[in-house]
Amino acid sequence: MTQVSVVEEKGSFRLVACDGRFAVVEARAGRVFGLPDDAEGGRDGASDSPDGIASVARWTGEDEARALMRDLSERGDQLARRIW
Numbered sequence: 001m002t003q004v005s006v007v008e009e010k011g012s013f014r015l016v017a018c019d020g021r022f023a024v025v026e027a028r029a030g031r032v033f034g035l036p037d038d039a040e041g042g043r044d045g046a047s048d049s050p051d052g053i054a055s056v057a058r059w060t061g062e063d064e065a066r067a068l069m070r071d072l073s074e075r076g077d078q079l080a081r082r083i084w
Helices: 050-056 062-083
Strands: 005-010 013-018 021-028 031-035
Touching (some): 005 062, 013 050, 013 062, 021 050
Antiparallel strands (some): 005 013, 013 021, 021 031
């Protein structure tokens, strides 16, 4: 089994780490999706499990992953304010 740690979670977004690498995934309805995009062009995602996360993650450095997490979280907050 893959050793994936959730470092931070905000809404449906998770900052995850594994073996010194970092990524942001989105969790919805028991599935996880790699961000910022799906390189394979599909939207099936993977099961919400450590192995599923590892299979869809777009691994990068910590600074880049944290910047993506911050950007996605801010956009989600702005959208929520407009909707409500």
